[in-house]
Amino acid sequence: MTDNTALAIVILAAGQGTRMRSSLPKVLHPIGGRTLLGHVLHTAQQLPASDVRVVVRHERDRVVQVLEDIPGVEAVDQDEIPGTGRAVQLAVQALPDGFDGDVLVLSGDVPLLDVDTLAALLDEHRSTAAEATLLSATLDDPTGYGRVIRDADGSVARIVEQKDASDEEAAVAEINAGVYVFRAASLRDSLAQVTTANAQGEMYLTDVVRLLRAAGRQVAARAARDARIALGVNDRVQLSEAAAILNARIVNHWQRQGVTIQDPATTWIDDTATLAQDVTILPNTHILGATTVAEGAKIGPDTSLVDCEVGENAVIRRADATLAVIGAGANVGPYAYLRAGAELAAGAKVGTYVEIKNSQIGEGSKVPHLSYIGDTTIGRGVNLGAGAITANYDDIHKHRTEIGDEVHTGSHNVFVAPVKLGAGAKTGAGAVVRKDVPAGALALSVAPQRNVEGWVEKNRAGTAAADAAARAQSAE
Numbered sequence: 001m002t003d004n005t006a007l008a009i010v011i012l013a014a015g016q017g018t019r020m021r022s023s024l025p026k027v028l029h030p031i032g033g034r035t036l037l038g039h040v041l042h043t044a045q046q047l048p049a050s051d052v053r054v055v056v057r058h059e060r061d062r063v064v065q066v067l068e069d070i071p072g073v074e075a076v077d078q079d080e081i082p083g084t085g086r087a088v089q090l091a092v093q094a095l096p097d098g099f100d101g102d103v104l105v106l107s108g109d110v111p112l113l114d115v116d117t118l119a120a121l122l123d124e125h126r127s128t129a130a131e132a133t134l135l136s137a138t139l140d141d142p143t144g145y146g147r148v149i150r151d152a153d154g155s156v157a158r159i160v161e162q163k164d165a166s167d168e169e170a171a172v173a174e175i176n177a178g179v180y181v182f183r184a185a186s187l188r189d190s191l192a193q194v195t196t197a198n199a200q201g202e203m204y205l206t207d208v209v210r211l212l213r214a215a216g217r218q219v220a221a222r223a224a225r226d227a228r229i230a231l232g233v234n235d236r237v238q239l240s241e242a243a244a245i246l247n248a249r250i251v252n253h254w255q256r257q258g259v260t261i262q263d264p265a266t267t268w269i270d271d272t273a274t275l276a277q278d279v280t281i282l283p284n285t286h287i288l289g290a291t292t293v294a295e296g297a298k299i300g301p302d303t304s305l306v307d308c309e310v311g312e313n314a315v316i317r318r319a320d321a322t323l324a325v326i327g328a329g330a331n332v333g334p335y336a337y338l339r340a341g342a343e344l345a346a347g348a349k350v351g352t353y354v355e356i357k358n359s360q361i362g363e364g365s366k367v368p369h370l371s372y373i374g375d376t377t378i379g380r381g382v383n384l385g386a387g388a389i390t391a392n393y394d395d396i397h398k399h400r401t402e403i404g405d406e407v408h409t410g411s412h413n414v415f416v417a418p419v420k421l422g423a424g425a426k427t428g429a430g431a432v433v434r435k436d437v438p439a440g441a442l443a444l445s446v447a448p449q450r451n452v453e454g455w456v457e458k459n460r461a462g463t464a465a466a467d468a469a470a471r472a473q474s475a476e
Helices: 038-045 060-065 084-093 115-127 184-191 207-214 234-256 455-460 462-476
Strands: 007-013 051-056 073-077 100-108 131-137 147-150 156-160 172-183 220-224 285-288 304-306 319-322 335-336 349-355 366-375 377-378 389-391 401-403 414-416 420-421
Touching: 007 038, 007 084, 038 051, 038 100, 051 060, 051 084, 051 115, 084 100, 084 184, 100 115, 100 184, 100 455, 115 172, 115 220, 115 335, 115 377, 131 207, 156 207, 156 220, 172 184, 207 220, 366 377, 414 420, 455 462
Parallel strands: 007 051, 007 100, 051 073, 131 220, 285 304, 304 319, 319 335, 335 349, 349 366, 366 389, 377 401, 389 414, 401 420
Antiparallel strands: 100 172, 131 172, 147 156, 147 172
């Protein structure tokens, strides 16, 4: 940026957003791992601003709650006077006494703005010594946006809101993106002259442009390099459109960082996720939240990771995981479900139709198929047979199961917690383990098998099974 002029940022987030038809405030709707407002705040925090003020009104407490943990950001309450002009006026009044730098005004429902665009806007403003500079864009369909009306020499004359525009003005394709930089003193003076004499009975911030021009002050405009950057979100259709644009931007970024993404159209990556070089993402995969994926990992297809940590060279196929840690070289899926607290050490395997919850799977250990493992600690080199279940809940409390190193279990075992299996222990097929198993011991649940001859013919006479049994007996 061209100079060190003090900068304050005002973010408008007071509107109700009725077109969203939602009980959730518009600016709190999520895309790409953040709320709409969260994206704007994230971008604002990357600029050298001394103060950030967010103007709130509708669902005020819910919006303020997301600001509480962000240093340097304060909420400003909008009063009964409606309009963006009044919102900015109140925010400027809340700035420290004597602030005389530039004021950057952003909208909380324009999530696609990036730092480069805003830095260029600030440079334009300062290099031209303008009193105000606005960001514009040219849209094929400008419906709903304020129009930028220029004089014959191309300079900005005024901004006209859609509902106040004449037919000729409404035909203009250049729109006001709702992003401005003002010199603080000029902004204060002009806002004091803004009235509510318009179709909506609101104090329009756009009137500041008209007043500055009427006073002979310079107003500049910089067109966004990509019109989509300036798109606001007013309904669910625009929300999904913005999400798609943002996701394409994120996917493109990671591809340029050395990540192989086979099908960008079906891959969704949150802005908060981190991928290393030589990661491979297969189709229909979602990498969400604060997920981190280390070098060489292969994710997908048909996989969803939320707030997970994935180690180097891990392989995850057709799996769903949330708040899980998957170690280097671990193998997950297909059709595995990792719940919060699942931790897989290096080389561990969680296979087909396995659910893991709040459990640690040791290095090289395997839970290959058809199992539920909850509240369990498993040591190194363990192999659980098919159908293993840790019965961790007694209808009142959760209890833990502890399985030592190199334990190998038979198929269809139930471990009734709290219970411990010592290192090297074995279990027979069908065992129900209710007592601790010493190291190196074999646990069996032995019940003699009893065959009741003739039961089918007697109790299921006339059925296909009875007929088949009769034929077999005759053949014998």
